[in-house]
Amino acid sequence: MAPGRPIPFGSLHAVVPATLLAGTTLLSMLAVQPVHVVLSLVGALSFSLLVRGVRATARGLAWQLPLLALVCLANPFFSASGSTLLLKVGPRSVYAESLACGATMGALMVAVVLWFEGAATVLTQDRLLALSPGRARSLPVVVSMASQLVPQMLGRARTVRATLGACTAAGERGGLRDQLVRTSTMLLSWSLEDSVERADAMRARGWESGMSRTCYRLERFRGRDAAALAGIAGLLALCAACAWTTCASWRFYPTMSGIGPWWAYLPWTVLVALPGLASVVDRFPAVDRFPGSNCQPVGVDSLTRGICQPRADCQRNGGRP
Template identity: 50%
Template sequence: MEAGGGRGALAFETCHPVVPAVYFAGVIGIGIFVLQPVFAALSVAGALCFAVCCAGWRGALAQLRWQLPMIALVCLANPLFSQSGVTFLCTLGPVTVRLEALAYGLCMGASLVSMLQWVANAARVLTEDRLLELSGTRLPVVTTMVSMAIQLVPQLRRRFGVVESARGACTSAKAPRKGGRVHASTVLMAWAMEDSLERADSMRARGWELGGSRSRYRLEALRTGDVAAAAAVGLLALAAALAAGVAQAEWSFYPTMPALRPWWGYVPFVLLALLPTALTLVLRLKEGRLGSVENR
């Protein structure tokens, strides 16, 4: 972040929430259902690029500190459960490690990390207010639950730090270190349950779900340009999904992996994965704040 400046613009912030909803549904759906090395690598690269735009280099690297070990764990654990493949690498006791099993685990771990990154990026663009705006009055309970979960997870993390700081400042709590995390979690759960009762009483006092449908003020209007943008993003996601389906059908990890070659079918997904990063850079270039990123 620039000194004294606020957070730079992000992609999809100036359009109706339906546009980012279509985008993230497409890119996350392709990442979940397509397990092919090139598409997994492109998904990770696109998610990390947009994570840098959203949270800055430090924020993105902080997430990678615990996500990269996850990739290594999945990659190394897969040969324990799968002995398929023909390319022998080594033998570790009763386990025969084969290249195909390692590649499958690596691809699975990369897909998992990319999904975590995309969901985190979506939470920064589709805030609680925008989720409520997106669903309207059709799914009020589900929307409220999702928005509260998005709000409460970072709140619980902050409160866990508060509890740990309080325990560290208390001299009587410093001696017994065993069970410290359990004690902090117990305090945190009691704090959360107390808050849940207050939230329920507050919602009941405001007449939540009493009577028929209630009118509400729309913060963002669905314009013609938003419909066109959502349709364009949807068509791009459809093209990427069709190409990904073809690539998935022609790829197999077992018994042996085919050679990867350049293919035009990767282009739609490249455009889809890098779309929010490119839009963010264009917006910040117009603002004259190309180097502005948010460090959290």
Template identity: 55%
Template sequence: MAARLSRRHVAFEGSHPLVPATCLAGTLLVSMFAIQPVLSCVSLVGAISFSLCCLGPRLTAERLRWQLPLLALVCLANPIFVRSGVTTLLVVGPVEVHAESLAYGACMGATLVSTLLWIECASRVLSADRLLGLGGGPLPTVQLILSMAGRLVPQLLARSREVGSTLDACTAGGGPSSGGKAGRVRMTGVLLGWALEDSVERSDSMRARGWGAMGKRTSYQREALRARDALAAACLALLALGSAVLAWKACSEWRFYPSMPTLVPWLGYLPYCVLAAAPTAITLVDRARWARLG
């Protein structure tokens, strides 16, 4: 019983894959594109806290052992390449270290580290089976469309060159060349007829292999989408959308160069704080619930 309960302590294990996918996708997108001191710090703190819940303290410490030096490297290397700014902290030979360059490097490093942590935690939460269950219905059809497009588009281009070469070879008999308007119209008609003929043969071949035998393709669903999961995903999507809009507003009003404005308290940071803390809070609530059941 204890082993079964410990296995259920994986983050978002009791939720439909749509819930963690919505939450982590929104958090990750805002984290990658919002380069602003407060938002970068919120993303880093949220990523570390969720990593502690998802990966555990030991694995999180192993990741931070090389990620934090990477953050420091990006922070310290930025003033060497970017010498903009008006607040000079120190001068090392020909290099002037400005506070603005250090702040921008620190934000970029924090964004890089938080993005790496969010992606690794997402890979642990959304396994291949859960992703397949999330997109198992339309995924095979989309895959077929992309594979057919990847094969038929080059084939169509090769045929257009073949038809154009044939038209150019027949100009001695008074026919139009491929470069003229009449030649392009004739080449388009030949390609269209060729493609329609192939489409009829291809549809017959697919129908013979069972495509279209049923009105809707069925798929096995390991986890059912319950009403509470749909409600949670909708709330997280609205929270992510609001966070993105407010993050865009915060980034548009912030600048690193030539001088940084003063940071002031703003309630617009609150939605992203809630979004970044949501994975950790949901995981802790699930663990507390399973602990009571044990």
């Protein structure tokens, strides 16, 4: 995610975006129907552009679009069905329906990957850990330590290699195998040594003290989270029902038919647009409750009555900010 950009759904408990994105991704995987897939792809692409930025999305598309094209072009060779013959490649016939089915499958894969990438940006490790069950109170600590270990070891491997490389007075570095063995041995010893000190640091702060661990949660589940969750659950249920109808009526072969009524796609359109819309909304500052004033409200009473007391600098300037 681009630095400094507000986190979408930052004002809601993590369970809300997790439910929305998990539900959307799951339905996207199950609804293999061109209109659903196209809408899902557009929603996922706009969500990715908004939360990950243009550069990161473009880097992803650089391998995702060729993958889409590959699946699209390969499908006629595995499923030579359809009624609209486009061309013949040797003994194989290529039908428009078969190509469309391949394009749908490829687009579905890309859409799902984009949803996952966007979700990984929005649901940071902290927020995901907030969803861990109450009984698994040590899980956040274990995950937290494990997530530090890999980057730390990679960083140390770079330091070890750079140090050895910089010591040219020590002669030849040896073969690749020798270097790998040397580096891995050093990293292992280093990590084991660190783990002894870290274990001491943990025990010094009450780890294994015999008490049942409690859990500090950065986010609290509030009424508005429950309302949002209920709304999303309802929308997901509606989408599932509509998708069931449209997917049941749709046929790729022998001719593409059974697209269903237009209104059946409305809930799905709202669902796939929701993550992107939420990230757009989060970019705009809250509406100023005291337009035209730079003065700070004082106390709850003044908030409810819309009264504010001038700051010292306001008083000096005759009330002007």
